[in-house]
Amino acid sequence: MDMKDKLVSSFLAFENTVNVDAPVHDIRSQAIKIFEEKGFPSKKEEAWKYTSLKSILKHDYSVFPKEENALDFKDVKRYFLHDIDTYKIVFIDGRYSSHLSATTHDKMDVCLMSSALNYDKYKVVIDNYFNKIAKQDGITSLNTAFSKEGAYIYIPKNRLADKPIQIIHFSTGKESAQMLQPRNLVVVEENSQVQIIERHQSLTENPVLTNSVTEIFADKRAIVDYYKIQNDNQNASLIDNTFIEQQTQSTVSVHTFAFGGNLTRNNLNFYQKGEHVNSILNGVTIIEGKQHVDHNTLVHHTEPNCESHQDYKGIFDENATGVFNGKIIVNKEAQKTNAFQSNNNILLSDKATINSKPQLEIFADDVRCSHGCTIGQLDESALFYLRSRGIGQKEARALLMYAFANNVLETVRIPELKNRINKLIANKLGVNLGFDL
Amino acid sequence: MLDIKNLHASVEGKEILKGLNLNVKAGEVHAIMGPNGAGKSTLANVIAGKEEYEVTEGNIMLEGEDIEELAPEERAHKGVFMSFQYPVEIPGVTVTNFMKTAINETRKAQGLEEMPAKDMLKLIREKSELLEIDRKFLSRSLNEGFSGGEKKRNEIFQMAMMEPKLAILDETDSGLDIDALRIVANGVNKLKSDKNAVVVITHYQRLLDYIIPDYVHVLYDGKIVKSGSKELALELEEKGYDWIKEEIKA
Numbered sequence: 001m002d003m004k005d006k007l008v009s010s011f012l013a014f015e016n017t018v019n020v021d022a023p024v025h026d027i028r029s030q031a032i033k034i035f036e037e038k039g040f041p042s043k044k045e046e047a048w049k050y051t052s053l054k055s056i057l058k059h060d061y062s063v064f065p066k067e068e069n070a071l072d073f074k075d076v077k078r079y080f081l082h083d084i085d086t087y088k089i090v091f092i093d094g095r096y097s098s099h100l101s102a103t104t105h106d107k108m109d110v111c112l113m114s115s116a117l118n119y120d121k122y123k124v125v126i127d128n129y130f131n132k133i134a135k136q137d138g139i140t141s142l143n144t145a146f147s148k149e150g151a152y153i154y155i156p157k158n159r160l161a162d163k164p165i166q167i168i169h170f171s172t173g174k175e176s177a178q179m180l181q182p183r184n185l186v187v188v189e190e191n192s193q194v195q196i197i198e199r200h201q202s203l204t205e206n207p208v209l210t211n212s213v214t215e216i217f218a219d220k221r222a223i224v225d226y227y228k229i230q231n232d233n234q235n236a237s238l239i240d241n242t243f244i245e246q247q248t249q250s251t252v253s254v255h256t257f258a259f260g261g262n263l264t265r266n267n268l269n270f271y272q273k274g275e276h277v278n279s280i281l282n283g284v285t286i287i288e289g290k291q292h293v294d295h296n297t298l299v300h301h302t303e304p305n306c307e308s309h310q311d312y313k314g315i316f317d318e319n320a321t322g323v324f325n326g327k328i329i330v331n332k333e334a335q336k337t338n339a340f341q342s343n344n345n346i347l348l349s350d351k352a353t354i355n356s357k358p359q360l361e362i363f364a365d366d367v368r369c370s371h372g373c374t375i376g377q378l379d380e381s382a383l384f385y386l387r388s389r390g391i392g393q394k395e396a397r398a399l400l401m402y403a404f405a406n407n408v409l410e411t412v413r414i415p416e417l418k419n420r421i422n423k424l425i426a427n428k429l430g431v432n433l434g435f436d437l
Numbered sequence: 438m439l440d441i442k443n444l445h446a447s448v449e450g451k452e453i454l455k456g457l458n459l460n461v462k463a464g465e466v467h468a469i470m471g472p473n474g475a476g477k478s479t480l481a482n483v484i485a486g487k488e489e490y491e492v493t494e495g496n497i498m499l500e501g502e503d504i505e506e507l508a509p510e511e512r513a514h515k516g517v518f519m520s521f522q523y524p525v526e527i528p529g530v531t532v533t534n535f536m537k538t539a540i541n542e543t544r545k546a547q548g549l550e551e552m553p554a555k556d557m558l559k560l561i562r563e564k565s566e567l568l569e570i571d572r573k574f575l576s577r578s579l580n581e582g583f584s585g586g587e588k589k590r591n592e593i594f595q596m597a598m599m600e601p602k603l604a605i606l607d608e609t610d611s612g613l614d615i616d617a618l619r620i621v622a623n624g625v626n627k628l629k630s631d632k633n634a635v636v637v638i639t640h641y642q643r644l645l646d647y648i649i650p651d652y653v654h655v656l657y658d659g660k661i662v663k664s665g666s667k668e669l670a671l672e673l674e675e676k677g678y679d680w681i682k683e684e685i686k687a
Binding site: 384 | 508543
């Protein structure tokens with residue numbers, strides 16, 4: 001039985017584990033039908049031309065976590081941002097770990113999707129926001145059908161979340177192959193602010209496939225900073241689907257740090273629904289081996305006087321492959337739009353590949369839109385310059401790569417996170433330099 | 438300090454240096470002059486270890502050690518410094534962090550501890566004052582958007598920071614106005630001691646009004662064809678290089 005059939009037939013069993021009287025039941029039932037009809041995307045679809053899921057779908061993934069697994073904090077501490085106080089929503093093999101988590105319902109909700117979907121207290125928010133902007137494509141519908149657990153974050157108006165929120169998913173490898181379908185909902189009301197860090201971490205050599213869906217709603221003047229750390233091991237693959245709706249004068253930034261994993265696909269979609277909205281999409285990709293990272297972005301400008309800024313940097317070594325597909329749509333009404341996109345890449349090996357494709361669909365006439373894409377190698381004369389000052393070849397290369405990616409880090413607003421990313425990059429480049437550029 | 442014997446070097450198969458000899462002792466300043474295309478910059482780059490240049494014959498001895506096989510960074514660790522004719526712009530790396538990395542990597546290679554941050558700051562302050570460099574300048578990306586003069590001043594600032602045994606100044610005077618020239622020359626003169634040596638490569642004589650050489654050599658067609666005292670530089674300035682070419686032909 002192939003993975004699609006297995007998932008469809010698992011749906012009945014899944015329904016036995018959830019409350020079918022909850023309103024979300026209809027949404028799930030509808031979603032499994034869509035998945036049944038559309039299935040997994042294939043390379044025939046334009047948006048998946050350079051990313052094939054074939055190799056990762058050949059495993060016989062278990063769809064439900066069978067048992068509850070525990071982890072000691074000390075063993076996984078390094079995957080947390082632990083030098084500052086944060087809220088933590090932690091899942092182990094798809095199940096909530098109260099032991100590793102630190103949540104709150106005090107003046108805001110930082111809690112579980114399973115609670116939000118089942119309790120009346122959350123009904124209004126769920127009715128208004130759940131599955132409202134998630135795409136109706138096969139892969140997202142699959143997640144919707146099995147949506148049960150994940151992070152639920154609700155910040156009521158005029159509130160500043162007092163500390164960053166970390167959402168971490170661990171896989172322990174108790175199953176020979178595991179598929180996870182986390183579902184997150186983030187609602188930030190008027191004048192409120194929140195910072196969120198999301199990480200998926202496999203602790204096993206067994207294959208893991210995560211198909212994650214996150215919906216983010218930023219109301220008027222809300223500010224949301226979302227950081228995705230993708231530094232998983234060789235056998236873990238991630239399909240990340242993120243949908244963001246922004247109202248007037250809101251600012252949402254998403255930083256994606258793709259440093260590892262088997263196959264990573266980021267579908268990042270911004271829908272602007274008010275004026276003077278600012279959307280920021282930043283990414284750093286540093287991969288090697290046979291790793292594959294695909295950034296597929298969409299920014300849809302529908303109202304006048306809005307901005308979007310996209311800056312993706314990629315460094316590819318050995319046989320690594322990268323894809324950047326950035327689409328900007330500017331509706332006829334969206335006059336005075338400023339939309340910028342840049343994608344710069346360094347290929348360190350003859351066998352590394354990047355496919356970069358900007359797509360601009362502009363229907364308004366008074367806009368400023370630009371896109372730029374570069375693909376190059378490290379500058380030999382710069383290397384010699386650094387080496388002539390006593391900096392070793394490896395360090396000089398690392399310094400140049402670091403400098404190349406650095407401006408994307410400048411917009412990270414949690415200093416401790418910035419330090420952590422710096423260290424991850426230094427580690428990735430195999431150097432031990434006190435970079436604080 | 439530096440002893441170059443019968444040096445032949447080529448780039449992309451084309452021979453540029455054709456049996457060059459040069460002996461520089463500690464405490465000395467040597468000027469190397471010559472017309473365009475004589476091989477002046479090649480000589481500087483070959484000493485610094487640029488890999489495009491292939492040494493086909495002869496050797497380069499630094500304090501009795503053949504450095505020909507060493508990587509550029511290893512030469513730097515042994516005290517070789519080249520002030521670039523065209524310093525490279527490196528966006529994203531600040532002058533300060535570049536220097537911190539360069540000094541600590543050099544110290545590491547020499548088996549020393551990293552320089553404490555406080556000492557580093559003090560050193561940076563001291564040396565930037567010597568070169569009359571604004572502090573704001575130090576937090577800018579290396580050479581990015583610097584004027585020609587700023588780039589050259591920054592090179593000598595790096596030299597002051599690294600305190601090399603052998604400094605090769607490749608056309609450091611080009612692109613400098615008279616004030617910057619004075620500052621740069623003053624910096625070099627302050628750094629001069631009986632323990633180090635300076636090789637000034639220049640097309641024009643004017644830098645030598647400020648950095649007084651002990652010896653002047655004329656490089657022509659890949660060889661040192663004439664050596665003399667500082668008066669030779671004045672003569673070259675006055676008469677140009679043609680008379681040297683005539684002399685060689687004769």
